[in-house]
Every structure is written in C-alpha cells, then in structure tokens.
Amino acid sequence: MPSYSLKVNGATLAVEAAAEMPLLWVLRDKLGMTGTKYGCGQSLCGACTVHVDGEAVRACQLPVGELGARAVTTIEGLSADRSHPVQKAWIEAQVPQCGYCQSGQIMSAAALLAKKPHATDAEIDEAMAGNLCRCGTYVRIRQAIRNAANAGAR
Amino acid sequence: MSAPVQMPRRTFLQLTGVSAAGLVLGFDALGSLAHADTATFEPSGFIRIDGDGATTLWVTKVEMGQGINTALPMILAEELDADWKRVGIRYAKYDPKRYGSMDTGGSYAVRGSWNPLRKAGAAARAMLVAAAAKRWSVEPGTCRTEAGAVIHDASRRRLGYGDLVADASALPVPKEPVLKDAKDYRLLNRSTPRFDIPGKTDGSARYSLDFRIEGLLFAAIERCPTHGGKLAKFDAARALALPGVKHVVPLERGVAVVATDTWTAMQARRALQVTWDHGSHAQLDSATIAAQFKAAARQEGVRHRSTGDFAAAQARSEHKLEADYHVPYVAHAPMEPQNATAHVSGDRCRLWAPVQLPSWAVPEVAKAIGVPAENIDLVIPLVGGAFGRRLFHDYAIEAALVSKAIQAPVQVVWAREDDMRGGFYRPASLHRMSAGVSAGRLTAFRHRVVAPSISLQLLPEEVKNGVDENISDGLTDWPYAVADYRAEHVQSDPGISVLWFRSVWSSQNPFGSEGFMDECAAAAGADPLAFRLELLQDKPRHAAVLRFVAEKAGWGRKLPKGRGMGLAVHASFGSYAAMVAEVSAENGVPRVHRAVIALDCGQVVNPDTVRAQLEGAVVFGLSAALDCEFTFANGATVEGNFDGHRILRLPDVPVIEAHVLSSSEKPGGVGEPGVPVVAPAVANALFAATGKRWRRMPFSRGPA
Numbered sequence: 082m083p084s085y086s087l088k089v090n091g092a093t094l095a096v097e098a099a100a101e102m103p104l105l106w107v108l109r110d111k112l113g114m115t116g117t118k119y120g121c122g123q124s125l126c127g128a129c130t131v132h133v134d135g136e137a138v139r140a141c142q143l144p145v146g147e148l149g150a151r152a153v154t155t156i157e158g159l160s161a162d163r164s165h166p167v168q169k170a171w172i173e174a175q176v177p178q179c180g181y182c183q184s185g186q187i188m189s190a191a192a193l194l195a196k197k198p199h200a201t202d203a204e205i206d207e208a209m210a211g212n213l214c215r216c217g218t219y220v221r222i223r224q225a226i227r228n229a230a231n232a233g234a235r
Numbered sequence: 236m237s238a239p240v241q242m243p244r245r246t247f248l249q250l251t252g253v254s255a256a257g258l259v260l261g262f263d264a265l266g267s268l269a270h271a272d273t274a275t276f277e278p279s280g281f282i283r284i285d286g287d288g289a290t291t292l293w294v295t296k297v298e299m300g301q302g303i304n305t306a307l308p309m310i311l312a313e314e315l316d317a318d319w320k321r322v323g324i325r326y327a328k329y330d331p332k333r334y335g336s337m338d339t340g341g342s343y344a345v346r347g348s349w350n351p352l353r354k355a356g357a358a359a360r361a362m363l364v365a366a367a368a369k370r371w372s373v374e375p376g377t378c379r380t381e382a383g384a385v386i387h388d389a390s391r392r393r394l395g396y397g398d399l400v401a402d403a404s405a406l407p408v409p410k411e412p413v414l415k416d417a418k419d420y421r422l423l424n425r426s427t428p429r430f431d432i433p434g435k436t437d438g439s440a441r442y443s444l445d446f447r448i449e450g451l452l453f454a455a456i457e458r459c460p461t462h463g464g465k466l467a468k469f470d471a472a473r474a475l476a477l478p479g480v481k482h483v484v485p486l487e488r489g490v491a492v493v494a495t496d497t498w499t500a501m502q503a504r505r506a507l508q509v510t511w512d513h514g515s516h517a518q519l520d521s522a523t524i525a526a527q528f529k530a531a532a533r534q535e536g537v538r539h540r541s542t543g544d545f546a547a548a549q550a551r552s553e554h555k556l557e558a559d560y561h562v563p564y565v566a567h568a569p570m571e572p573q574n575a576t577a578h579v580s581g582d583r584c585r586l587w588a589p590v591q592l593p594s595w596a597v598p599e600v601a602k603a604i605g606v607p608a609e610n611i612d613l614v615i616p617l618v619g620g621a622f623g624r625r626l627f628h629d630y631a632i633e634a635a636l637v638s639k640a641i642q643a644p645v646q647v648v649w650a651r652e653d654d655m656r657g658g659f660y661r662p663a664s665l666h667r668m669s670a671g672v673s674a675g676r677l678t679a680f681r682h683r684v685v686a687p688s689i690s691l692q693l694l695p696e697e698v699k700n701g702v703d704e705n706i707s708d709g710l711t712d713w714p715y716a717v718a719d720y721r722a723e724h725v726q727s728d729p730g731i732s733v734l735w736f737r738s739v740w741s742s743q744n745p746f747g748s749e750g751f752m753d754e755c756a757a758a759a760g761a762d763p764l765a766f767r768l769e770l771l772q773d774k775p776r777h778a779a780v781l782r783f784v785a786e787k788a789g790w791g792r793k794l795p796k797g798r799g800m801g802l803a804v805h806a807s808f809g810s811y812a813a814m815v816a817e818v819s820a821e822n823g824v825p826r827v828h829r830a831v832i833a834l835d836c837g838q839v840v841n842p843d844t845v846r847a848q849l850e851g852a853v854v855f856g857l858s859a860a861l862d863c864e865f866t867f868a869n870g871a872t873v874e875g876n877f878d879g880h881r882i883l884r885l886p887d888v889p890v891i892e893a894h895v896l897s898s899s900e901k902p903g904g905v906g907e908p909g910v911p912v913v914a915p916a917v918a919n920a921l922f923a924a925t926g927k928r929w930r931r932m933p934f935s936r937g938p939a
Contacts, residue, residue: 099478110497114438115444116439118570120570120571121651121876123878155438157438163436168436168437171432175843178302179569179619179621180619181620183436184438215620216851219884221847
C-alpha cells in the first residue's frame with residue numbers, strides 16, 4: 082500500500098492508503114479527524130468540504146493519491162479556538178441545529194470570504210448552493226455570512 | 236457510573252469545550268470528570284451541585300438538533316434558581332431506571348419533561364433553602380434564592396449552593412415541592428445560547444458515525460434493491476481477496492463486508508456476487524401504486540370522526556365540491572447517514588447508535604442477538620438529524636448482528652443510496668375531499684384518506700378494529716364548526732415500508748383539508764381568511780395565530796402581477812401554527828418569495844430555539860411541497876442520492892419570518908407543528924397567483 086506525507090492543518094502526517102481512497106476517508110478513518118463529514122459520497126451535499134490550498138473542495142471526490150504537496154485545512158484546523166470570523170458569526174447567529182452539515186457549511190463560507198471579504202448575496206448564494214442542510218438552517222447561514230462579511234468590512 | 240470508553244482527560248476536556256466556555260459538556264459514557272471536592276449534592280438523576288457551586292444538569296433525551304440539550308436544563312435551572320453561568324450539561328447514558336423514559340419523539344421532550352424537571356429543580360432548591368435556614372436558625376419561608384445562592388434578607392446573609400451541598404445532601408427529598416409562578420421566571424422565555432453550538436462549529440461535536448474505539452472495523456452492506464426482497468445466495472471470494480477486507484457476514488436482506496476502513500468496505504461490497512430473492516413486490520412501480528390508491532378511494536373508509544350526516548347535508552347543498560389531493564413517498568434523509576457501532580463480546584453488547592426510541596431499540600437488538608435486554612449497554616451520541624427516521628433501529632440491529640458474528644467492534648455505515656433506497660418513507664397518500672357550500676357557507680365536509688397505515692406495518696397490535704388512531708391527526712381534531720363532517724381512512728398498502736416523518740400525518744392530512752378549504756371559500760365567494768375565521772369562533776388559539784400571520788404578512792394588500800398569497804392553519808402536537816406564503820409561478824415553475832409563520836406553543840422555554848425550529852420547519856415543508864418525490868420501478872426505489880432527492884438549497888430559500896407567540900398555556904410541541912401549514916399555504920398561494928389548483932406534491936411538476 083502506498084504511503085503519503087500529507088500536509089493537514091499545518092502538520093505533516095504520514096499515512097498508508099490506497100491511492101484511490103478519497104481524502105474524506107483518509108481523514109476520518111486513518112487520521113481520526115472526524116470533523117469532516119460523510120453525507121453523500123458524490124459531491125452532492127458538501128458535508129465533506131475542506132480547503133485544499135485555500136480552495137473549497139469536496140473531500141469525498143479527491144483521491145489521496147492526487148493530493149500531492151497541496152495543503153489541506155479541515156474544520157479542526159480553521160482556528161485553534163473558534164476564533165475564525167465565520168465560526169464567531171456562526172455562534173453569534175446560533176446557526177447549527179443537528180450540526181452535522183455545519184463543518185462543510187463553515188468551510189465553504191470561509192473559502193468564500195477569504196476570496197471575497199465583502200461577498201454579495203448573489204455570491205453567497207452561488208458559493209453555498211452546494212451545501213445541503215436538512216434541518217433548514219439556511220436563513221441563519223445566510224445571515225451569519227453577511228455578518229462575517231460586514232465584520233470584515235469594518 | 237461505568238466508563239466504557241477510556242479517553243485521556245485532556246482530550247475529553249478539549250472535545251467538550253470546558254476551557255473555552257467554562258461549561259461542562261460531555262457524555263456519561265466518557266467517564267466522570269475528576270472532582271476536587273468530595274462533597275456533592277445529587278438529589279436526583281438530573282442534578283449535581285459540587286462544593287464549588289458548579290452545577291451539572293443531565294440531558295436525558297436525545298439531542299438531534301432540536302436544542303433540548305439547553306431547553307431541558309433551562310427548565311431545571313429555573314426551578315433550581317441555579318446560576319446559569321455555572322451550569323454545565325452532560326448527556327445521560329441510556330439508563331431508564333435512573334432517568335425515566337429517554338425516548339424522544341412526537342415533539343414531546345419539553346412537554347413530557349416539563350413537570351418532572353420542574354419538580355426535580357424545585358425539590359433541590361427546597362433542600363438547599365432548608366439547609367441554609369437550619370444553619371441560620373431561621374424559618375425557610377423567610378429565605379429566598381437567586382443565581383445559585385440562598386439569601387436571608389432580614390439578616391443580610393447569603394450562602395452559595397456550593398457551601399450547602401453537604402447539609403442539603405442529608406435532608407429528605409420533598410415529594411411535592413412548591414413550583415414557581417410563571418411570572419417569577421428569570422430564565423424561561425429568554426433566548427439562551429445553546430450548549431451544543433460551539434462544538435458544532437469546530438468539528439469537535441461527536442456523532443454516532445464519529446465514534447472510534449481501539450480495533451474498530453467498518454462494515455458496508457450490499458442490500459436487496461427490491462422492497463421486501465431477501466438474500467438467496469452469494470459468492471464473497473472476490474471481495475475477501477481485496478486488501479483490508481476482514482470478514483463477510485450474510486444477513487437476511489443483505490451481505491455485510493467488514494474492512495479496516497469505511498471506504499474499503501464500500502468498495503469491496505461492489506465485488507460481491509449476490510443473487511436475490513426479489514420477493515412479491517418485484518413488479519411494483521409508481522403507476523401501480525397510483526392506480527391502487529385511486530381504486531381504493533372509491534371505497535368508504537374506516538370512520539375516524541362523524542358528526543351529523545355528511546351525505547345528506549352535501550346532497551342538500553347548492554355547490555357540491557370534490558377534489559383529490561396527492562402526497563408522494565418521501566425519505567427523511569437526515570444528513571448523517573444511518574449507522575451504528577456495536578461491540579458484542581460473549582453475551583454482552585456495547586452499542587452506540589442514533590436511536591430516538593431506545594426503549595424499543597434495546598429489546599429488539601437484544602432479541603436479534605439472543606441476549607437479555609439488560610446486557611445491552613447503549614450510548615446515544617449526538618444525532619445528525621432524525622425527522623422520524625431514527626424512530627426505527629434497523630441499523631442498530633445490523634451492527635449488533637455483524638459484531639456478534641465477528642466478535643469485534645464494528646461500525647455499520649449506510650451509504651447515502653442505502654438510506655434513499657433501503658426503505659422507510661413518509662407514506663404516500665390520496666386525500667379524496669368532498670364538501671357542500673350553500674349561500675356562502677360551508678355546509679358539509681368529508682376527508683377520506685387513502686394511505687398505508689404506519690402502525691399496521693410496525694405496531695399492528697396498536698390498531699384496534701382497523702382504526703389507526705395515529706392517522707387521526709387533523710381528522711378527529713379538524714377545527715371548523717361544520718355540523719355535518721366525516722373523516723375516514725381507507726387502508727391501502729402497496730408494500731413499501733413506511734415510517735413516521737416529521738409531523739407524521741399532520742405533514743399530509745392538512746394538505747388535503749386546508750387546500751380544500753380554500754376551494755370551498757372560492758365556491759362560497761369568500762375571502763379564505765374570513766371564511767376560516769367565521770368557522771373558528773370557538774377555537775380561539777387557531778383564530779389568534781391565523782389572524783396574527785395574516786396581519787404580519789399584510790393579508791389582502793395589493794401584490795405585484797403574478798404574485799399570490801395563501802394561508803393555512805393547523806394544530807398539532809399541542810401547539811397551533813399558521814402560515815402565509817407569498818409565491819409566483821413563472822412558466823409553471825413555483826417560487827416561494829416569503830413565508831410568514833407563527834407558532835403558539837404555550838409556555839416558551841427558549842424562544843430563539845423555537846424560532847430556529849420554525850425556520851427549519853418552513854424549509855423542510857417547502858422541500859417536501861416543491862421538489863421531493865420518491866418513485867419506484869421494478870420493486871426498487873429510483874431516487875438514490877441528493878440529485879434525485881432535491882431538498883431545498885440556500886439560493887431557493889425565501890424570506891422566512893418566524894414568530895413565537897408565548898402564552899401561559901402549558902408547553903406545546905415545537906419541532907413538528909410548523910411543518911403542516913407549509914404545503915397548503917403554498918398551494919393556496921399558487922392558486923391565488925395562477926388561478927390553477929395545485930393538488931399534487933411536489934409542485935415543481937406543475938398544477939394538477
């Protein structure tokens with residue numbers, strides 16, 4: 082089985098896995114980082130969203146063998162203490178209900194605001210359209226991103 | 236309490252956020268926190284106060300997103316007069332002897348816990364007061380409590396609860412403690428941040444699927460695609476030859492592949508060669524189901540309520556109306572796929588599973604693996620959405636069976652396609668509505684529900700004389716003052732397995748009755764709001780919540796061309812909901828622009844949580860109304876993932892204005908009552924916008 086040296090949340094981690102194994106399952110089952118969630122396995126729900134070199138990527142569709150030297154950030158590495166503006170906005174707006182999709186929602190929102198700190202509603206719609214929430218927290222997700230965008234603008 | 240999971244305390248503290256928030260948040264199953272103080276006060280299974288005043292409150296219901304992890308402790312803390320800043324929570328391990336029923340469903344957690352938790356809090360408070368009064372040699376009646384302290388105003392003395400734990404522990408627990416007046420509440424009906432939310436923003440919240448234990452293996456199950464089919468024979472040689480595959484375990488309806496990780500198990504599953512016995516439903520398809528319902532609708536059903544004489548009254552009426560409303564099968568599809576972890580060792584089974592009804596799941600799991608129920612040691616972690624799906628426990632039985640076969644800890648993981656296609660849907664139904672209208676008044680009304688009974692599939696012993704009382708929601712309690720009314724159910728079961736869905740029968744019966752009420756109003760030449768209010772004169776809570784949303788939405792105001800407004804009202808789970816929808820339908824594609832919803836749920840515990848549940852109910856109801864339908868071909872479900880099961884996405888979400896009407900009535904349900912009004916309000920708004928009736932969900936398929 083091939084071995085890889087992965088850059089995850091600023092650390093370099095050695096892992097043995099089949100090249101085709103998606104990053105999602107390497108994180109969850111090999112590295113014990115369960116914050117990144119399995120929801121659909123088909124890039125349809127966004128629950129597994131992580132950052133790869135700053136881009137929001139669905140980890141269920143990224144074979145570990147294709148990752149190379151790119152840097153991965155997961156929800157566990159977004160901040161050390163929930164101090165990322167998106168996390169703060171999420172807590173302030175009391176967004177999560179069951180919470181299962183929220184790692185992916187937060188990672189999508191953080192990637193959006195990193196590129197577009199003053200994202201418009203249309204840009205929020207576009208960036209978040211791939212993240213499903215069955216509890217229906219969308220109203221608060223939208224509000225939290227607006228709040229974080231406004232905080233960034235100040 | 237036992238600690239089945241060994242976790243370094245530092246890790247536990249990190250995971251549970253003690254340092255960050257000053258709050259304790261954990262599972263009993265993770266072991267007790269270390270205590271510097273030996274003396275603690277534990278007057279019941281729900282409360283512990285330590286010598287330093289730290290107060291721990293146990294959450295004894297299942298947290299699946301509805302926020303009971305904060306609402307239930309708020310009830311305790313209110314009567315206890317705890318210092319909320321010193322309150323932490325812990326999720327109770329399954330132990331009904333200690334905590335009472337831990338079953339969670341039917342929007343009943345707050346309602347069912349309201350009296351026991353108030354009493355537990357008040358009893359503890361009375362003991363602390365008695366301890367302080369004794370120490371001060373004063374009458375307990377001259378003391379008061381506030382924020383975790385007993386105060387004697389006359390002598391200006393004060394003792395923190397922590398200072399009283401030893402004395403209070405020696406006192407008897409009062410059986411009938413005095414409860415507070417609602418006017419004295421300090422905590423209830425004030426929006427309070429939820430304990431679980433910080434951990435749901437940094438990946439530390441742990442769901443059942445996140446459970447990890449030394450030596451854990453992972454299983455994927457290849458399942459019979461046809462409903463009612465089962466395993467005939469299989470060849471596992473190719474699967475077993477794959478690296479990482481450890482075991483193959485045949486089950487009644489499938490074959491489990493056990494591997495070192497989830498992905499390997501999912502891959503190896505595809506390498507199995509399986510022959511199925513497709514069973515008696517192998518020819519079933521959606522057209523057959525529709526035809527079956529249509530034929531059944533001609534029969535008179537089992538009577539659920541009958542007053543006056545519907546047939547005679549309709550015969551006398553000036554206008555005779557009839558219409559069919561259609562509801563499709565829909566999967567619950569919580570975002571956390573079905574899963575469970577079991578470790579069977581000898582005649583004991585440790586189980587971690589997202590079950591809502593442990594009192595049902597535990598004996599069933601025990602029976603499946605042939606051990607006494609008391610040998611099942613269950614922990615229910617955070618649940619990643621339920622919506623009714625976790626009321627059944629098939630995934631827990633599977634995990635236990637597989638673990639028993641391999642005598643090792645195993646996590647059974649359902650692929651999303653397993654969840655979509657593997658059975659358990661909100662039942663499809665046909666609602667044959669009939670009415671009479673004369674001189675602008677509703678004179679007769681009949682609601683005939685054609686549907687498969689959930690109870691007859693799952694709990695047939697609950698159904699007496701063919702009357703499934705579960706189906707009565709919205710039928711026996713239909714609120715309008717019409718003397719000649721009849722509601723009935725025609726049992727018609729195509730054989731697809733069904734299960735309670737968020738709002739259960741209230742998620743569909745009011746679609747027929749509230750949609751049809753608008754048709755009656757139109758026949759009467761009346762405004763839909765005025766028409767309803769006229770018939771709700773002896774239903775003040777229905778009328779009040781309906782008036783409230785109508786006013787908030789600006790009912791009757793002029794709308795842009797192509798827009799329409801519709802409304803609906805429905806009481807369920809002890810609460811009263813109403814909604815106004817504002818919609819358009821360009822080129823036949825419905826679009827909801829605004830939803831104004833209100834809930835009268837009596838005494839409110841955590842208002843922000845109620846609003847969140849209403850917002851979620853609108854989204855959940857809109858998904859079902861607009862775009863969700865499960866279809867069948869050759870005995871199997873067609874839709875397999877979120878491309879076929881199109882739930883709302885963020886850009887589709889309208890402006891949602893959620894209002895909570897607080898009252899002094901006893902608490903009503905919160906999680907479910909918002910859903911029922913969504914579909915009929917939208918259907919009625921679509922009529923207002925287009926002049927066409929939308930009687931078939933999902934509306935994206937056009938008017939019908």
